[in-house]
Amino acid sequence: MTALSILDLVRVTEDTDARGALDNARNLAAHAEGWGYQRFWVAEHHNMAGIASAATSLVISHIAAGTKTIRVGAGGIMLPNHSPLIIAEQFGTLERLYPGRIDLGLGRAPGTDQLTVRALRRHDSDTFPQDVLELQHYFEPVRPDQRVQAVPAAGTRIPLWILGSSTFGAQLAAELGLPYAFASHFAPQSLIAALRIYRERFKPSAQLDRPYAVVGVNIIAAETDQEAKRLATTQQMSFANIFRGARTLSQPPIDDIESYWSPAERYQAQQMLERSIIGSRETVAAGIEKLVAETGADELMIVSDVYDHQLRLKSFELIAEAAAESRGAAKPVEATA
Numbered sequence: 001m002t003a004l005s006i007l008d009l010v011r012v013t014e015d016t017d018a019r020g021a022l023d024n025a026r027n028l029a030a031h032a033e034g035w036g037y038q039r040f041w042v043a044e045h046h047n048m049a050g051i052a053s054a055a056t057s058l059v060i061s062h063i064a065a066g067t068k069t070i071r072v073g074a075g076g077i078m079l080p081n082h083s084p085l086i087i088a089e090q091f092g093t094l095e096r097l098y099p100g101r102i103d104l105g106l107g108r109a110p111g112t113d114q115l116t117v118r119a120l121r122r123h124d125s126d127t128f129p130q131d132v133l134e135l136q137h138y139f140e141p142v143r144p145d146q147r148v149q150a151v152p153a154a155g156t157r158i159p160l161w162i163l164g165s166s167t168f169g170a171q172l173a174a175e176l177g178l179p180y181a182f183a184s185h186f187a188p189q190s191l192i193a194a195l196r197i198y199r200e201r202f203k204p205s206a207q208l209d210r211p212y213a214v215v216g217v218n219i220i221a222a223e224t225d226q227e228a229k230r231l232a233t234t235q236q237m238s239f240a241n242i243f244r245g246a247r248t249l250s251q252p253p254i255d256d257i258e259s260y261w262s263p264a265e266r267y268q269a270q271q272m273l274e275r276s277i278i279g280s281r282e283t284v285a286a287g288i289e290k291l292v293a294e295t296g297a298d299e300l301m302i303v304s305d306v307y308d309h310q311l312r313l314k315s316f317e318l319i320a321e322a323a324a325e326s327r328g329a330a331k332p333v334e335a336t337a
Contacts, residue, residue, distance in 0.1 A: 041075030073103025088138035092153025177205025221318035
């Protein structure tokens, strides 16, 4: 049975400030527990006015404090931006505060523009594989001769994940025997090739004895296909703005996306969003069934970039119902808390 999880962008909209975005993310996670979602991830982005998750470990703590059972984590931490020691300290602390509920997904990209990369003091050399190994080391029990410890990380069991949008991450995850999450919600072209490489080359590890593949996907659900397509224009405008070099707040949906973007922007956005599933519960159920059949995904990591918070909640509720429908399960039950 394919699990469902959420990747939340912690969007700051034209009608909410950063605090509102953070509280909306926490509220969504609390609802998601009752709808059967397995984990709730946020990602590290910098110098983006419309995304409030730059201090990723703090955002994770805020969300975990407002939930009870759902796993909360990073999807991901852009490891080359940080010392592995610092990340081990932060996530070791999170694991002590919320035991058994913290995930640590690791990415290799900077998560920002080149000017901000310099402000982050990010080093130019690509040492991502070595950094992952160093990070793993800090979570192991302390040895008698160990001079540097990541307190209180040592001895904690935090699942590490490798994230990727190309085949590089697939090869690394396979070599280290770690679960792998592919970002097909914005880079779908290499999805099938990356999954094949990951599964064919996977080496069992202390953390994982068989491949475990997560597929990122944009899904927007509403009562009708027409309404879902209208809600999807918020995300489409965000992509067009990226191509324009404009880092704007999230914008409310519009009736005609063709009046907003140019033909070139439309082409670029459609390339990045080509695996999106948009529509009614029935349309979404068919889309999920097709995607799982094609990829064999163990888990779907869902982005539902809907502007209005209540409509976003409804989208995720309908998605959970659609997934249950596609596998012949009962409708999920709403949380009472």
